[in-house]
Amino acid sequence: MNLKELILKIRNRFSPHEELRDEAVLGFLRVLEKVREEEAPCSEIFARLDEYVENELHGQDTARLMPLVKEHLDMCSDCCEEYEALLEVLEKTDEK
Numbered sequence: 038m039n040l041k042e043l044i045l046k047i048r049n050r051f052s053p054h055e056e057l058r059d060e061a062v063l064g065f066l067r068v069l070e071k072v073r074e075e076e077a078p079c080s081e082i083f084a085r086l087d088e089y090v091e092n093e094l095h096g097q098d099t100a101r102l103m104p105l106v107k108e109h110l111d112m113c114s115d116c117c118e119e120y121e122a123l124l125e126v127l128e129k130t131d132e133k
């Protein structure tokens with residue numbers, strides 16, 4: 038989802054006469070900040086996390102194969118947690 042779509046989507050959630058509550062505005066700002074900070078949105082990284090972990094477990098050079106994912110994991114704690122959890126699960130699966 039690009040930024041323009043995101044803004045339209047959020048705007049459409051409020052009728053024109055409805056006053057924006059502080060909470061809603063703050064939430065909106067937080068989303069914008071997140072989009073600006075990250076090169077790739079978390080949803081995109083999540084979608085490729087399986088592939089990334091598989092590659093890593095097979096000894097592939099993931100930093101070279103999927104640099105965007107690697108970069109994102111380095112700066113996004115949410116995705117990094119997800120990645121570590123996935124890695125742990127797959128490592129255990131491989132042991133069997």
Ligand SMILES: [Zn+2]
Pocket residue numbers: 078079082109113114115116117
């Ligand atoms: Zn993320």
